[in-house]
Amino acid sequence: MSSGKRVPFKNPVIEWIDQRLPLFTMLEKEYGSFPTPKNFNYLWNFGAIATFMLAVMIATGIFLAMEYTPSTDHAFNSVERIMRDVNWGWLIRYVHMNGASMFFVAVFVHMFRGMYYGSFKAPRELLWMLGVATFLLMMATAFMGYVLPWGQMSFWGATVITNLFSAIPVIGDDIVIWLWGGFSVDNPTLNRFFALHYLLPFVIVAVVVLHVAALHVSGSNNPTGVEPKSSKDTVPFHPYYTAKDSFGLLIFIIVYAAVVFWAPNSMGHPDNYTPANPMVTPAHIVPEWYFLPFYAILRAFTIDITIPFTSIVVISSKLGGVILMFGAIAVLFLLPWLDRSPVRSGTYRPLFKIFFWVFLAVCITLGWVGKNPPEGIYVIIGQIATAWYFIHFLIVLPLLTKYEKPLPLPASISEAVKRKGAR
């Protein structure tokens, strides 16, 4: 804290506080005059949008927790009570429920933007990894939140996902019993999921604080991927990006509100309005849409790998699927060391650009496969798409790093902006 270099504030109250704790100086430095590349496109809105969604989820979640009862006897009914009897309960719940989907929408756009423009490259590797950690925490939080209403999909989703851990050799079954706190998904499981579902968002906040702190050390990447060279290349964060982020956020909120008011159950499953019944399995268990690509990867591994000429299984199809699914996220952590092309932005990488769109298509395909039953053609398509997911990261990106000839980079952000304006 360099309180010696502080610029005094005119307001005496603010000044009194700032002398003792320079919060306002920090805000001014990080969000007021913070120099930000002047050429952001609308894809750069989604960090702010994701932060907004995190705040919405925590705010609505706290009020839902005041009405919710984490007990197998009461959970389903307490959610129905929120929907029917609690003042505005239906609104708070629909905002929370669809908020999870919208949060994932924002984060997916944010991640693909980072991949396309090389935002994960030096010196922003740790920034990227903190983001992937946030994503992982979000997945855990969303999964546990989906269990809380204790409908059929809640129960069977929890059963299938916790059963994944039984694939771990030797200790797998004990781990599953430990996760459950019993011998099946039951009351102890529901209670701990509620406790963790309340805790993890605050862990996410902590990781996001680190994510933003790291961002403010390196500064933002931008659509050219060329670092700002002079003050001509940047504008102060306020009012330029406070305004642009607010505009983007409002558009996003319009879409969000449309879903909440007109199609609040479009992304849910009707089965989850049937109370959980451990004796009857729904005919078709599917996770929420944002997990579908990973669900497809989980199911892509269909053969047991055995020691040749024996029937001793080294990696069962179940374990193989679990390894692939976690590998699909682990590979994201490694991305800064897989794509080492010195050119950040996909705009100046003619080959990378093609592979990026193929990769996006593969991810969407995986989502579509995950939604469908693992039979017939879906199995084959799922396996090809899963293979390509890993080929993209482990083979295509390193090869492009080596052999791709990028286009010439602009000398500076200003030059790129002018050239675009002249066209």
Next chain:
Amino acid sequence: MKPGMSDDECCGGGCHEPLVAKKECCGGDCGNCENCDCNKKSGKQGCGPDCKCARGAVDAERRDFLVLTAGAMGGVGAAAVAWPLIHSMNPAADVLALATTEVDLSQVKEGQSLTTVWRGKPVFIRHRTQKEIEEARAVAMGDLKDPQSDEDRVKQSKFNGQDMPQWLVMVGVCTHLGCVPLGQKPTDPHGDYDGWFCPCHGSQYDSSGRIRKGPAPTNLEVPPYQFTDATHIKIG
């Protein structure tokens, strides 16, 4: 150090020179002046305030030992504190107390099934017909994905030394992803092997509950159970 005295005067021009009454001259700060290597470390002469070695050289080995042993003790302590927290998440005494289920089978006629709950999971108890038993026993081991004889699967079904292979007892949870297979009711689909059919991903189990077709890796699990008399069974 006495006021007004320079470092050189104080320590006699350098640490390596033995000095009489050095403690007095340096105000007690000089310590083991004769052993020190302050010239190497700080490049300064004497025992002045800049000299890092006034208190003697660090015994690196001793310090490592202390750091490692203290760290190890701390680690053991942390683990000892963590264990009650971790173990609290394992099944509690009341959950374990419900770990056995007793069922009266006197009303289950031949060809009928009963589903009961054990440890929160469905358990299938089937009073098999002679035809089903024969079918199960006629299968060659080579045809099975998870080879196990029917005799082996019902070996716990006995009372007073008498085998009762008509009673098939299994956990009704598909070994693929945990769904509950169909086949307990006469109107349910039974698959191609006169047993159970899992609607989730199409696994088919035979009349001994062994996996015959579909993605499930193993046979339906047989829980530990025993007959307490000819018509009562205790599961778990």
